[in-house]
Amino acid sequence: MTPFLESHQTFFAQIAGFFIVEDRILRTGGGLVTRADVESLWETAVAKMVSVLEDQFSRMMTASHLLLIKDYVSLLGVTLRRYGYAVDPLLDVLSKHRDKYHDLLLNDCRKQISEALAADKFEQMLMKKEYEYSMNVLSFQIQTSDIVPAFPFVAPFSSTVPDCCRIVRSFIEDSVSFMSYGGQLDFYAVVKKYLDRLLVEALDSSLVRLVKSQSLGVSQAMQVAANMVVFERACDFFFRHAAQLSGIPLRIAERSRRDFPLKKSRDAVEELLISLLRNKIDDFMLLTDSINWMADDPPQSGNEYSNEVLIYLETLVSTAQQILPVQVLVRIVRGILSHISDKIVGMFLSDSLKRFNGNAVIGIDTDLKLFESFAEDQSQIFGEPDDSELKMALIEARQLVNLLMSNHPENFLNPVIRERSYNKLDYKKVVSISEKFRDSSDRLFGTFGTRGAKPNPKKKSLDALIKRLKDVS
Template sequence: MVLKKDTDYESNVLSFNLQTSDIIPAFPYIAPFSSAVPDTCRIVRSFIKGSVDYLSHGAHTNYYDVVRKYLDKLLIDVLNEVILNTIQSGNIGVSQAMQIAANISVLERACDYFLRHAAQLCRIPIRSVERPQASLTAKVVLKTSRDEAYLALLKFVNTKLDEFMALTENIDWTMEEMPQNGNECINEVVIYFDTLMSTAQQILPLDALYKVGSGALEHISNTIVSTFLSDSVKRFNANAVMGINYDLKMLENFADERFHSTGLSEIYKEGSFRGCLIEARQLINLLSSSQPENFMNPVIREKNYNALDYKKVASICEKFKDSADGIFGSLSNRNTKQSARKKSIDTLKKRLKDFN
């Protein structure tokens, strides 16, 4: 929503206490929410006034609780239902899901304004509605809908990332020469991710920005590992591993840059975007290692490969062309024992079930 002058800012932002700073911005100002937000606030404000006017002519002497009850009902049964139906309709894309998430965040803040406005019209002390326990139930419900919007947004983003990556199609898994750089598809992934984060940074709060960024990078990591496990990849060699290692380094460097440039590093001091790629990184480190058998050492495995699932590693190692029956043999044998043990447990479960 573009606000061209201070009067627009007054009527669409200040009048509903939607501002995040006391400083008046320069104009034209691009608000992080769409026009649906102030339009909704006007409807709700009119509903509050109409409710108070109606109840003030009745026998009620303290009708604030009644106004609050029906305000909650309006926000939950009408507004929230409309938002959820829009999210679940399947007719929105990445930009719409992102804008809906941003709008809900602002509407959550507006709930406090709605309560204060109701209290003012009912002529009760404002401080009585500023206690945490006095907040609207709708504020909690809207937060749940915001999470739903984040999930929808991530679903769209991950689907687009899958289109760009398509690793089984874009990578030669048995390349004869060692690559000099990464795979072309990762460049497209980085460009898309950069555009996504730049847009999200303009309208989403930082906690939402972190969820979107970390969710997308975790999906990339999962996709890399899943591709190694895929039936479409029958065999692979060290050169293919080297190419993906280049890809990961590019993604990790970009993740670090984005994490710091967005200001997320100041809030999430214990976290990072790079950490979202940890499973793929540990797998590539293992496949690139000169002593992969160290994976069998519990101490080393916990220190260097704690994000890796043992069975996944065993299945992937079976496909490593450069070492079919060599250094990864112990993993394959151990996997066979694990399968035999699982079969025994399944038989035991069946017999116990028959016994009962």
Template sequence: MTAQPKKKTVVESGDGGLGLGLAAFIANGEDLGPIIRHGFESGKPEALTHNLKNIGKKKEVEIEELCRLHYEDFILAVDELRGVLVDAEELKSLLSGENSHLQDVSTALLLKLDELLELYSVKKNVGEAMTKLKICVKVIGLCIECNGYIAEAKFRPALKTLDLIKGCLQNIPVKLLKKVVGRQIPLIKLHIEKKVCSEFNDWLVHIRRMAKQIGQVSIGQASLARQKDEGMRARQREAEEHSHAGPDEHMYTLDVENTDEETTLDFDLTPVYRAHHIHICLGIGEKFRDYYYKNRLMQLNLDMQSSTSQPFLESHQPFLAQVAGFFIVEERVLRTADGMLTESQVESTWETAIAKITAILENQFSRMVMASHLLLIKDYITLLAAVLKKYGYQTLQLIEVLDKSRNKYHQLLLAECRKQVDEVLANDSYEQMVIKKEYEYNMNVTAFHLEPSEVTPDFPYVAPFSASVPDVCRIVRSFVEDSVNYLSYGGDMNLYDVVKGYLDRLLIEVLNDCLLNRMYARSLAMSQMMQLAGNIAVLEQACDLFLLHCAQQCGIPKRIAERSRASLTARAVLKASQNAAYNALINMANSKIDEFMMLLDDVNWIVEEAPDNANDYMNEVLIYLETLVSTAQEILPLEALYKVVSGAVSHISDSIMTTLLNDGVKRFTASAVVGLDMDLNLLEAFADEKFHVTGLADLGKETTFRDCVVEIRQLVNLLLSSQPENFMNPVIRGKNYGSLDYKKLAIICDKFKDSADGLFGSLSNRNTKQSARKKSLDVLKRRLKDFG
């Protein structure tokens, strides 16, 4: 075979591995691209070309060998194919002949078949015509029957007949008949629809007129129910108040009045039911429901607009009654009209309405200028909320409107109370109230528990307060009652705490402010200012009674309220104002005293001989103090009396000290100090007497009236002592001169001369004694300077 030489040639080529690889790739039918790329990349394309040629020559030899071995089989196969072609031509010719024969034989049969098919077609057409005629006869009969029902106004069977006709409509073969009948069906339905809609529209007009009456009746029933509840709660509170006195057979009684059922709200919905049913039969129930819904919404919108045509105070009751009636009707329709309305539609309508109502109320409330008007409208709103809540509507937004407006209401109420309090305080004479009759006492004292004793006094009775106090108490009680009336709408709050808060505001922002304005107006005399301070003290004590009244109005039993430790912030504020009034009294007294103390300017501070009597200013001051104490003793409590008088005495002491310190006194003598000593003796005697006469000594006060002049007293004692330098001794200073200040003493000692600089002053027989005192005083001056 030629294969062996070829193998040798490959080996001899020097690259036998490449030849074998190419032969294997070609035998397996694989891609020669990688080998060829490798051959060119390695720089040996000649070897690759040589191997490919060798392989091609080898394959040519193999092909020649294969053809030589099988050429006889190829010749036989060609001969067999030629035989097959001859048989195929013979078969084709035979089939063509048979086809021509069959066509000749079947021509007659096809003609008979066409005749038969035509007969079948005629039969079918006749049957179809009879069927169509029966349908037309049936439809015409139904039309005649429907016309009869319509003529007799029997719409229900007429609609059923129309449904039958409509069912047959698609089967009517005659186009003209079908067209006529099809055109009449909607006309007939429209005729029936107009008939029932006319009746329904009449009902719409009627029910809108009735809605206001329906709402008024319902709100009236709610008002009666609320009155019954309030009466029952009042009787319950009364029973609880008297429970400590033992059972009372008449305390608990059954209220048999007004036990009948509530008046039935009678309004007819028959036209709605009838119209709804007919529209369902017409197949347009949804259309009617939409028509009902839209018309009722239109009526509601008109009702909302009508409220703006007149003042809201006058129109709010019919307006809210109309709204209540509308939604009572809607609730009845929802409950009884079998799908006429859905809950979502009613809720949506209510949400739309309540949004408009709240907007109207908020707008109107913002314009209100009188608390009584706002309270009146609030009362009707709470009744509306109670009625609609009973019918299942959410009324929280109405309550929220009232809750938002409570500050506005109380601002108006506080403003009105401020006017009343200002007027009461302006008209008060600030003189103790004289009560001559028992009914006056009960009306002005007992009613407000302003007198701790329950025993009726003898008349005429002089009260510790002026006429403005009972009037203010009436204003406060009225405020509490009005506040509770407004806040009784039942919002999410603690009623007692809220009312207590507004009561605090009244007492602090109104009453206390008015009292302070009156106090600082500088239009009151001393006695009037004292009475004002006394009034504040009484009102401060009355805070507990105001709080008790507040608790009772909020439904808290008295025994529980009395055990409560709650208190008003206003009490502390009034206490502070009371102290401010006392300070104002002290300032007024001090101002008056300053007028008398100006007489100190007339004192001869360099006099040689000691005066025989006290200075004039002290006599004037004591006369004024006598008047001050006697007036204060009648009006003020002892504590206030103590503050005022001690303040006045302290001011006198401070004024003398200030005079000595001022540049107006360049120097003063021992004789002038002796005069001061006489003045102080009178003042201290007066202070001791009044401290005991007024009963202050029984209170155990640590500081007496005499103690208020201790600084000037110690100064006088020091200047008149034989050895002033003892001041620097800590023990003696702590015992006798503890109130004196180093700096003040240094200034005063520089001004102090033991005697006047007369021509023969140094030749006086007192020269020796004065010289010793002068030396001691000089030592004190030097040591004070060193200390400074």
């Protein structure tokens, strides 16, 4: 008459007690009961328990309730198996509801993760005492050094990291707890499968939703990106923890490791951060409207926009170094420099630009040299083995400017030279931009040469280039 959750202990305890007594009578009663009688009675009892469990499990919608019932069923099974009773039908019910239990557990964890993300201000955590460091860092083995830091300690991550680590660790422990019944020894593969689902379907998906919610500014996105690096170390801990609780050697767990399960959110937040920073760069690029594309003399120290962008980049990197790990910062800076390169090429392609001369190209070349110098400096600061890696992000703009400054632009048609010096340039872009190029006498390189003027070798070369490229396209 009482709810099963409240009465199940008494229900199973009375059945266990009854059959322990029956076993005692069978062994000491001098034939008072027969083995066939006891086994028949046990089969009836098992059928009834299976029916009750199937009914109750089908209606339960709380993971902790299923786990509570499972613990007592498991205890009943272990106890009566010692007396020779067949308990497999009861354990089969637990196996049958394994997926339901983990689905409910996943839903609970998904809600907790969403709450943790909603509560986070995405600022670096401050820990004032050693116990806080132990609870938030050492507990999940996400420290970068074995040396305990001085306090107060500013962590490289925000509160989301330890909060979500606690949720995942609890999930692992609850999963192992549910799977450890009936003397099972090899259930790590099952626990790992559900752990993968938690990390991908709950944590990764929640982080992706956060990133796509458009609620993050530059500093917050930067902190989330920094969090992802710490989560990568935490994931190593999760799989080791699952292996240890499942009783298997760590080397076996390591062999079965998959790629970083939070890859989608890691990529998404870096894309968001680069996008936000590109928008900032675009604001500075509005200053390109003031460029004199038919200047009588090239600008001595580059155009105004380049100096403003450079100041912003240097300030940004100085701030980001306090939050972002080097490997992330390199990817972010590379993305920004690539965008600057695209914007420079885009200026030449723009419909609003009708013509430009060599002095304007020299000015853009000076701008590019400033950006390239910045890229080289950052590569040295970041300790990049190849100091040209960041500089390569500017390669399309550099090749275009080199082509426009070349005395023999027709060399672009030579496959060997093109592959070596202009391999990032698109044929159609080269045609469109080259047709706007005028020499210092304001003559278009192409069909509008002034009759009787001294032939310009560069004009002839570029004119031939345009003609040949048009024929190819």
